[in-house]
Amino acid sequence: MQRSMVESTALNSLGYDPSAKILEVEFRDSGGVWQYFGFSSTAYNKLISSDSLGHFFVTKIKGKYPELRIR
Numbered sequence: 001m002q003r004s005m006v007e008s009t010a011l012n013s014l015g016y017d018p019s020a021k022i023l024e025v026e027f028r029d030s031g032g033v034w035q036y037f038g039f040s041s042t043a044y045n046k047l048i049s050s051d052s053l054g055h056f057f058v059t060k061i062k063g064k065y066p067e068l069r070i071r
Contacts, residue, residue: 001035010054016044023047023065025057033071036061 001024003015008028015024016039023039026032043060050056 006048006053008053011057014048014053016041018044023061024070025061031071032069035068035070036065037067038065 001015003013013026
C-alpha cells in the first residue's frame with residue numbers, strides 16, 4: 001500500500017485503501033507498520049483532518065479495529 005508521510009510526533013506515514021477499508025500506519029518510534037481493518041472513508045477523513053494524529057489514533061483507532069502488524 002502506498003503511504004504518505006505525515007506531520008506527527010507519533011506517526012511517520014499513513015496509507016488508506018478505501019475499497020478494502022484498510023488503514024495502514026507506520027509508527028515513528030518503532031518503525032512498525034500496522035493495518036487496521038473495517039476503517040471507513042469517513043473515519044479516515046476525520047483522522048487526517050484532526051489537530052493531533054497521534055491523539056486521534058490513541059483515542060479513536062487503537063484497540064477499536066481488528067489489526068495486523070505487517071512489519
